[in-house]
Amino acid sequence: MIDKNCFDELSKQKAKSFNQEKNYIKKALNGQTINCRVCQKQLQMQFINDKTQVKLQCKSSCTDILLDIDKGSK
Ligand SMILES: [Zn+2]
Known part of the structure; x- marks a missing residue:
């Protein structure tokens, strides 16, 4: 049984x-610099x-985020 x-x-x-x-x-879209939580790059x-x-x-690929851009902001 699944818990x-x-x-x-x-x-x-x-x-x-x-x-x-x-x-x-x-x-990032607001131009802010974000550092990786893992390697701080x-x-x-x-x-x-x-x-x-x-x-x-x-650069080390420990953070790799892909996100759809919300285009519904007309
Ligand atoms: Zn990293």
Whole structure:
């Protein structure tokens, strides 16, 4: 039997890290410098897929975030 509490906890953690990643992207889009939490190197921002996605990556690739850009802000 699958432990439902365990599953809930996992999805909570996932949501938490997703929000954190979203925050990273937001800061990067605002021109702020963000450092990798693991290696403390500066994260590089890159637009990919016809600028529909943004990628944040550090040189050692311990941080590698890919996020869709919200285009619904008309
Ligand atoms: Zn890193």
